[in-house]
Amino acid sequence: MKYEPVIGLEVHAQLSTASKMFCSCSTSFGAAPNQHTCPVCLGLPGALPNVNEKAVQYAIMLGLATNCEIILDSQFARKNYFYPDLPKAYQISQFDRPICEKGWIDIEVKGKTKRIGITRIHMEEDAGKLVHEGEDPNASYVDLNRAGTPLLEIVSEPDIRTSEEAKAYMEKIHSFVTYLGICNGDMEKGNLRCDANVSIRPVGEEKFGTRTESKNLNSFRNVAQSIDAEIARQTDVLLDGGKIVQETRLWDANQRTSRSLRVKEDSQDYRYFPCPDLPVVLIDPEQVNKARETLPELPDQKRDRFTQQYALSPYDAAVLVADQAIATYYEEVIALGADAKKTANWVTVELARLLNENKQTIRECKIRPPNLAALLALIADGTISGKIAKTVFEEAFTTGKEPGQIVEEKGLRQESDQGALEKICLEILQENQAQVAAYQGGKDKLFGFFVGQVMKKTSGKANPKLANELMKKLLGPA
Amino acid sequence: MKLYQKPIHTLHQQRLAKEVTTEEIAQSVLQRITETEQRLGSYLAVEQSEAVMERAKAVDQQLQKGEEVNPLAGMPIAVKDIFNIKGQATTCASEMLKNFIAPYESTVTQKLLAQGYNLVGKTNMDEFAMGSSTEHSAFQVTKNPWDLERVPGGSSGGSASAVAAGQALAALGTDTGGSIRQPASFCGIVGVKPTYGRVSRWGIVAYASSLDQAGPMTRDVEDAALMLEAIMGHDKNDSTSLTATPPDLMASLRQEVKGMKIGVIQDLDLSACDSEVQRVFAENLETLKQGGAEICPVSLPNLQHAVATYYVLAPSEASSNLGRYDGIRYGYRSPEAKNLGEVYQLSREAGLGREVKLRILLGTFALSAGYYDAYYLKAQQVQNLIRAQFQKAFTQVDAIVSPVTPTPAFKLNAHLADPLQMYLSDAFTIPGNLAGIPGISVPAGFTQEGLPVGLQILGGLLQEEKIFRLAHWFEQNQTLSPPPLAL
Numbered sequence: 001m002k003y004e005p006v007i008g009l010e011v012h013a014q015l016s017t018a019s020k021m022f023c024s025c026s027t028s029f030g031a032a033p034n035q036h037t038c039p040v041c042l043g044l045p046g047a048l049p050n051v052n053e054k055a056v057q058y059a060i061m062l063g064l065a066t067n068c069e070i071i072l073d074s075q076f077a078r079k080n081y082f083y084p085d086l087p088k089a090y091q092i093s094q095f096d097r098p099i100c101e102k103g104w105i106d107i108e109v110k111g112k113t114k115r116i117g118i119t120r121i122h123m124e125e126d127a128g129k130l131v132h133e134g135e136d137p138n139a140s141y142v143d144l145n146r147a148g149t150p151l152l153e154i155v156s157e158p159d160i161r162t163s164e165e166a167k168a169y170m171e172k173i174h175s176f177v178t179y180l181g182i183c184n185g186d187m188e189k190g191n192l193r194c195d196a197n198v199s200i201r202p203v204g205e206e207k208f209g210t211r212t213e214s215k216n217l218n219s220f221r222n223v224a225q226s227i228d229a230e231i232a233r234q235t236d237v238l239l240d241g242g243k244i245v246q247e248t249r250l251w252d253a254n255q256r257t258s259r260s261l262r263v264k265e266d267s268q269d270y271r272y273f274p275c276p277d278l279p280v281v282l283i284d285p286e287q288v289n290k291a292r293e294t295l296p297e298l299p300d301q302k303r304d305r306f307t308q309q310y311a312l313s314p315y316d317a318a319v320l321v322a323d324q325a326i327a328t329y330y331e332e333v334i335a336l337g338a339d340a341k342k343t344a345n346w347v348t349v350e351l352a353r354l355l356n357e358n359k360q361t362i363r364e365c366k367i368r369p370p371n372l373a374a375l376l377a378l379i380a381d382g383t384i385s386g387k388i389a390k391t392v393f394e395e396a397f398t399t400g401k402e403p404g405q406i407v408e409e410k411g412l413r414q415e416s417d418q419g420a421l422e423k424i425c426l427e428i429l430q431e432n433q434a435q436v437a438a439y440q441g442g443k444d445k446l447f448g449f450f451v452g453q454v455m456k457k458t459s460g461k462a463n464p465k466l467a468n469e470l471m472k473k474l475l476g477p478a
Numbered sequence: 479m480k481l482y483q484k485p486i487h488t489l490h491q492q493r494l495a496k497e498v499t500t501e502e503i504a505q506s507v508l509q510r511i512t513e514t515e516q517r518l519g520s521y522l523a524v525e526q527s528e529a530v531m532e533r534a535k536a537v538d539q540q541l542q543k544g545e546e547v548n549p550l551a552g553m554p555i556a557v558k559d560i561f562n563i564k565g566q567a568t569t570c571a572s573e574m575l576k577n578f579i580a581p582y583e584s585t586v587t588q589k590l591l592a593q594g595y596n597l598v599g600k601t602n603m604d605e606f607a608m609g610s611s612t613e614h615s616a617f618q619v620t621k622n623p624w625d626l627e628r629v630p631g632g633s634s635g636g637s638a639s640a641v642a643a644g645q646a647l648a649a650l651g652t653d654t655g656g657s658i659r660q661p662a663s664f665c666g667i668v669g670v671k672p673t674y675g676r677v678s679r680w681g682i683v684a685y686a687s688s689l690d691q692a693g694p695m696t697r698d699v700e701d702a703a704l705m706l707e708a709i710m711g712h713d714k715n716d717s718t719s720l721t722a723t724p725p726d727l728m729a730s731l732r733q734e735v736k737g738m739k740i741g742v743i744q745d746l747d748l749s750a751c752d753s754e755v756q757r758v759f760a761e762n763l764e765t766l767k768q769g770g771a772e773i774c775p776v777s778l779p780n781l782q783h784a785v786a787t788y789y790v791l792a793p794s795e796a797s798s799n800l801g802r803y804d805g806i807r808y809g810y811r812s813p814e815a816k817n818l819g820e821v822y823q824l825s826r827e828a829g830l831g832r833e834v835k836l837r838i839l840l841g842t843f844a845l846s847a848g849y850y851d852a853y854y855l856k857a858q859q860v861q862n863l864i865r866a867q868f869q870k871a872f873t874q875v876d877a878i879v880s881p882v883t884p885t886p887a888f889k890l891n892a893h894l895a896d897p898l899q900m901y902l903s904d905a906f907t908i909p910g911n912l913a914g915i916p917g918i919s920v921p922a923g924f925t926q927e928g929l930p931v932g933l934q935i936l937g938g939l940l941q942e943e944k945i946f947r948l949a950h951w952f953e954q955n956q957t958l959s960p961p962p963l964a965l
Contacts, residue, residue, distance in 0.1 A: 039582050043802045045575065045683040046562050046584060048716050080798050080845070082822055089801025142806065271845035273854060276688035276795055278717050 003200040003238065005231045006208055007160035008119075009223075010195040011173050013152045013183040014126065015058050021125040021150035022049030022092060029189070033131065033143035041148035043087030048277050051076075055150040056281060058182040059099045059123050060291045062152060065176050065298055066118045068103030072283045076123075076275040081268050084142050085128040093153075095272040098122035099281065105176070106300060107168040108318060116169050117157030124151050152182075158197065158208065163227040170194055170223050171322065175299045179324045193218050198230045200238070209234075210244040214251050214258055226251040226258060233258070302327055310340035319348045325362045332369035338376040346372060350390065354397050366400030367393070375403040388412050388460055416463040418470070421454070424462070425470045428453045439475060450475065481506035482644030485697040486704060489647070490549035493541065500541070500552035500596075503647075504534035507554040507598060510644045514965050519620045520630075520640040522559050522569060524599035530554060533596045549704055551594030556646035558637050559600040560607055561587050561692070562681040570683050571615035572605045574803045574810045574829035584681025585716070586650060586692050586709045593708050598646050601636030605831045606800065607657055607685040609633050610903045613894055614833045621890075622664060623963045624929055628887040631661030631903075637695045638665040643965060648696040648705055652682060654689045655788050656882075656907025659919035662695055663882035663932025666921045666960065668702045668949070669695045671907075673940050674914035675720035677706075678713030684799040686792035687718075689911040699920065699950040703727035706942070722940055730943040735951035736770030738944075741875035744775045745782065746906070752885040758923035758931040759881045765956050766879070771948075776871040776878060780863045784909045785901055787864070790844045790857035791912075796834075797841030803829065836897065861912050868913040872938030877948050879935050880906050882919045886929035906934060916942050920949045921958060928961035 020027055023040035039047035063070050077095035103118035128147035130140045154173060160166050174192055177183035184191045199211035214230055217223045229251075234244055246264040297305070299321045306317035306327075321327045326347065333343045351372075355365060367375075375393060378384045384392060384407055392406045399406075407413055415421055428450060429436055439446040454467040481489065481503050492498045508527050515521060537552030562568050562580035569575045583591070604614035612620045612635025620635045622628040623643040630639040634651030638661035641649050651658040653671035662669025670693040677692045684690060694705030707727050713719045742763065748756055763773055805811035805825030812824035830838070844853035871878060883903050893900040910917040915936055922933035933952065937945040 042807065044581070044808070045568060045570070045578065045802070046580075046679075046681040047582075048680055048718075050715065050717055078798050080801060082801065082804060084804075084806050084818065087802060087807060089804060090798050269847045271798070271842065271847075271850075273794060273798070273845050273850070276686075276718075277684075 001239070002203045003231075003235055004203045004205075005161055005227070006158045006199050006201060006211075007162075007166055007227060008158040008197040009156045009160065009166060009169060010197070011154040011156075011170065012193050013062075013154065013173070013177045014191045015055050015150040015152060015182055016184050017052055017054045017058070017150055019052060020148035021052050021055055021123070022148055025148065027149050031145055033141065034145060036145045037147070041087070041144060043089075049092060049275075051278060051281065052150055055123055056099070056283070057291065058150075058180070059121060059152055060283065060288060061180050061182060061295060062154070062177065063100030063103065063121055064288070064292050064295055065180060066100070066103040066105050066121070066154070068100035068118055068121060070283065070288050071097060071099055071101060072285060072288075073097070074099040074122075074281045074283075076278045076281070077272045078275045079270045079272055081270055083127070084140070085130055085144070085147070087128065087144060087147055091125060091127065092275055092278070093124035094122035099283075105169070105172050107165060107172050109162070109164050109168050111315075114159075114165065116159045116165070119155045119157050121152055121154050124153060125149065126151050163224040163231070166196065166227050167220050167224040170220055172299070174220075175322055175324065179296060179298055181296075187218050187220070190218055194223055196223060196227055196230070198227055198234070199244070200231060200234045210246050212244065212246065213248045215248060215261065216251050219253070222251060222253050225253075225256060229256065229258060299324075310334065310344070312340065312344050316344045316348055319352075320344060323362065329362050329369055333372050333376070336370060336373035338373045339380070342376060342379075343372070346376065346393075350393055354394070358397075365397070367396050371396055371403060378403055378407060382414055382416055382463060383407065384412055384414050385460070385464055388414065412461060414463050415458050415461045416466055418466065421462060421466055422470050422474075424454060424457055425450075425467070425474055428457065429474060436475065447471065447475070480510075480644065482510045482647070484647075486549055486553050486647050486701045489553065500534040500537045501531060504530050504552065504554050504596060507644065507646060511598070514623075514643055514645060517621065517626060517965065518623060518639050518643055518645070519618045520601055520636045520643065520645055521556070521599040522571065522602050522617060522636070523567065525597055530596055530598055533594075537594060537596075548593040548708070550590065550708055552596050553647050554598040555590065555595045556598050556601050556637055556640045556649040557587060558603055558634050558649065558651050560603060560652055560683045561650060562683070563587050563597065563600070566600070568683060569600075569617070570606045571603045571617055572830065572834070573616045575683075576616075576810065578808055580681075582681060585678035585713045586682065588681075589709045589711075590650075595708075599640075601634070601640055601649060603636055604633035604657075605834050606683065606796070607633040607652055607654055607690075608796070608833050608837050610656070610660055610900050611888070611890075611893065612636060612661070613890065614831055616831050619890065622887045623965055624666065624961075625887065625927075626964050628889055628929070629664065629892075631664035631883075631887060633657040633661075634669075634695060635661045638662055638667060638669070641665070641667045641695050641697060643963065648694060648701055650692060650705075650709075651695045652685075652690055652692045653907075653911065654686050654691075654792060655911050656904040658693050658695055659882050659907045659910075659917055659932070659934060660904060662919040663930065663934075664887035666924075666930030666932075667695055667697060668699055668921070668953075669693065669919040670702050670706055671910060671917045672706060672710060672942060673720070673916045674911075675718050676710045676724070676916070676940075676942070678711075678716040678719045680713055680715040684795075686795040687799060688795060689788075689792060691911070699918075699946060699953050700728075700731055702918070703731060703946055703950075720940075725940070725943045727942060727946050730947040731950040733947045733951070734770070735766065735948055735955075738771045738877065738948060739875040740766055740771045740773050740948070741776035741871055741878040742773055743778050743781065743878060743880055745777060745779050746880060748881070750884060751881060752925070754925035754927075755881050755883070755885060755931055758925070759933070762879070762922050762933050762952070762956070765952065769951060769955055774875050776875055778864070778867045778871060778909070780860060780867055781909055783860050784864060784912055785905050787857045787860045787912060788904075788908045789840065789901060790853050791861065793837040793841030794844045794854050794857075795841065797838045797845065800830070800834065800838055805829070833897070864909060865913045868909070868915055868936075869938070872915075872941070876941075876944050877935050877937050879933060882906060882932035882934040886925050886927075886931055910934075910936050915939055916945055918945045918949045920953055922952075922956070923958065924960060930960070
């Protein structure tokens, strides 16, 4: 029997506000344990929450970007459970009245566009964390620096069918939150994390199968791998005549396997109810309009503009806009007069390769837009060949030197002097008379050999076009 | 009349006239505590005499220099042990918080501090404000100063007995279902529950957040106005605190009652009340009529569901609010706990009292999956109906009067075995909390046995001026002949 996977994702985005969701404590990382705490985020008796307006603003922005309806009177609710990292024994979240509902985003997989529904986006606070290393080896320690950090939870409809789509969806959400500047998007640090709900059903069946939830997916690759593994696991279970158990599973990225965390029967009753400490979140429709007007250009719009304005292929445009910093970099190079198409190639191929190999971000990259523009100008005016340019590019990537300076220091200037080149060509013909005879005897494939010799003799600096023309002229017809 | 028996505003006038010093006032109150506290048990903690005298002296020095001081400055005032006072224990009369030292100050005490009040001690209460007799304190029983075999009411029972006995000139209480008005009535003093949101809840340990409201407990209505003016106002630390301009209560005290329309709730069955309570209430209505007030019947048909509604909503919120007392970060942790589950289980088992656990269980049940709609949601709907009915009633009348409680102070241990009987003592006060409206309890008479009986005056939302006007007129125009205290 053939099965079809049904996948829904819950993405948590940590907002990049300076202060926490319900108090003025800093959200910054790296402080000594419990330094960024106050009566509110410590859950002391008598302390009361106060909503961070910026977080509400960010939720509205993401809601608009994902085509959601903005709920003008959403409500905070308490999710009650006991855990040492949860100081109030409840998390302030949103339950039946989230701030955003009924949206969608488009993803592109294998050149096709697919629309994925967004069920809801809601605001909530993060928990603290437990530290298991400390003075007493038998004790666990509680660090509440993270407690109260603002989160947005983005819940998709079960519209996703493959791990590829899931990855594309996650990448899209990543690009949205970073474009909007509401989340750093650093998945390794847990800024953006994802839980995947996966079920399978026989192809053609309308009813959903029993689903499992995989937690702790903190990279695009983990999202894809865990989903593939879960689909395979569920398929095996069903093919063996077994039943899927509704459960929460924990993905182990190193072992590339998941294990059951808890089954549904053990799942907690969170006893949600409206948080009596916080009034209804009233949003002025004017505020929504204003947010809509001031929304930055989003990845899809930018992609469409790139294909039109710069005559790029949709693929190239999509690659460029996936990371806002790359897109900005690209446009800065263009602004300095570089050719749009060629720049796109350099950015998406050479630059992307080097960044990847060196695990660098575009912001850390030593080749700044003016450097790349200068390099492209050197190619355009024939100072260096495209091939030499790659060497210069690599050198510049490592050293941060001006491409022009590298060309001068290493003597990489292209040989375009007709007289000098012709002299070299004649030398080569002289040295390879047998081949000349063979060529003229009809072995026209040897032409490449002669040009190759020119390049060799000039250490690759000969203007390839000119070398071709001269050889053709000197050899005569084959 | 001894100094400790006088209201603050009178003492303030006397000290301005140089007839008395703040030090003498403080000395009188401290002396009274020494003489009576062993029999009453109002306080969980009393300030050091030196500190109280020091603060009184400082105010006298200000006065000598001709500086203007607030009437509350230097006046010995007690605070219910549910308000955080920085550096002091906030126990909520619970084993759980016995050793909890507040690292920050509540807005209310901060505001009193700004007026120079003289903290005299922290008063006993029902554990976490859950109760109507102060018998649910984990530490001690508080007696009613009029009859030491009777309860002072609750949960702000310690504050009520302290003010009634002259162990403080005034006190702070909190009122979630009647916890200021009911003990005020039982102890023959004035108690005010302001409109929900008038007074900041920041730094006050939460019982039922949507109903909790702090207020003054004083010797007379003018003192209540002085205190409430000092503590009310918007607070950015409490998102539910109101931004409405605080009323001029002192001005309202100078107004007549003539022409006011006063509602009497038709749906309230007074025949179940103590006969003496009925008699006093009838006399009170007569007094108001003679003052030129118009008595009108008002209909609030859903009031019969108020107690049931309250005992779903308040415990639901409490079950969540009290989850933080888990033995992890502060408060009691069972030394026997060997793992995380036991830390929670054993600490809460030993750290929380019976009534508190009962209400946590009730609330947990009402919020549970499968029961939420039938209990919590239904209760919220009834609450909305009660609110709407009050709102409608207040378009017809300026205030609504009733007895504060169905009976005068009951005997110690009378209702301990029967929580439902205990809960019914708040039947007349609970509707005010559910509707979020202001209410005041004013001394209104005495039973033949010599126990005080109070009159409750409820006003529309933000209509504190009206209830103060009525309460003050009533206080000034009735004849009370109080028997001596049992001290």
